[in-house]
Amino acid sequence: MIGIVGNMNNAYFSLSRYLRDKGCPCKLLIFPNEPPHFDPSCDTYSEAYRHFCKKLSWGDPADFLKQDFDVVRRDLDEFDFLLGNGSAPAFAARAGRKLDIFMPYGYDLYSLPFIRMVHPFHLPAYLATSYFQRKGIKESNCILFDRTNKEFETVFDKLNYKRNRIVCPNPMIYYKEYENGLMFRDEKPGGVDLVKLRKENDLLFVQHSRQVWKKIPDRWSGKGNDELIKGYAKFLRAYPQIRSRLVLFEYGTDVSSTKKLIRQLSIEECVIWMPKMPRKKLMNVLKVADLVIGELFHSWLTYGVALEALSLGKLLMHHRKDEEFEKDYPELYPMLNANNAETVLDGMNWLVNHKEDVTEMGQRGKKWFLEYCVDRTVTTIIQLMRQKHSQRYA
Secondary structure: OEEEEOOHHHHHHHHHHHHHHOOOOEEEEEOOOOOHHHOHHHHOOOOHHHHOEEEOOOOOHHHHHHOOHHHHHHHHOOOOEEEEOOOHHHHHHHOOOOOOEEOOOOHHHHOOOOOOOOOOOOHHHHHHHHHHHHHHHHHOOEEEOOOOOHHHHHHHHHOOOOOEEEOOOOOOOOHHHHOOOOOOOOOOHHHOOHHHHHHOOOEEEEOOOOOOOOOOOOOOOOOOHHHHHHHHHHHHHHOOOOOEEEEEEEOOOOHHHHHHHHHHOOOHHHEEEEEOOOHHHHHHHHHOOOEEEOOOOOOOOOOHHHHHHHHOOOOEEEOOOHHHOHHHOOOOOOOEEOOOHHHHHHHHHHHHHOHHHHHHHHHHHHHHHHHHHHHHHHHHHHHHHHHHHHHHOO
């Protein structure tokens, strides 16, 4: 039985469904401190998840020193193959177990293993978590983690991990949930009539990344949202005859700063704000977009926003330094590269003049997603599981 511990970004719920589709017995164990909009119910219209998902009583680093680790051991006992993220390495190591696969999402790799500033009341618990997180990561049989940008790779190097790193994306999106019209259960998510919005506009741009560009909590969280706003203002001035809207979400530390910038640029009437919403509603919004905009600050290849767009066959704009990723893939998915207002304008200008190519590029992106982010990753995990099983019973 496979146990998947942690469900940040609902990425591991997606993975559990792909594995179950392949006939692998699998359960998803959910930490109590994960954001509510990453509950499995937010990523499916079915109730089937209730049969293989379990809420844990443990997993919050702030409670590490108060934890009864006999409970942790009992919760993990039924699994002979453990895959985890978040604080799973720390809690498993303290309970005397090790992960077969550590599959980090980011914070669990660049922050949890290291000493950092927290409230003094919580400091002892976080120090203990950091120690066991490093221990748990080093003891993991392998780490499945896609290539990141050059700067972030130095963070990975600090962990001094000596075992097997497999460069492979997390299949963050269960695309089958959103194919063949199944997704349109709600045509007015957040109170916005999507049919009307689509009909009234020639171009729809959507950025559903968190608004984080001014009050950046750590060096990896900046999204460059302000560059999109400034670039879109330039686009509106260049193409006054084109009816367009930019859809943003009230999500992140800098929503108020973004709204202030929009007012300063006098483009309020062309920007639509929607509330933070579960993925099953969000995907409806992406479905009507002409262009999905991701992160414009750091260079990345695979992350939630990008893969959500690719899984729907949508054209994607974000920042990517191809030379950082080309050695790991025979090809990269097509996209529009931007990291400042001028390159945002360049990308939007390209879209205006090449609308006939957008669908084809989107389909190539989806093909890449299916091949490298789903098939290759799921096959790799199953091979590792079978290898362990054969070694045990050899």
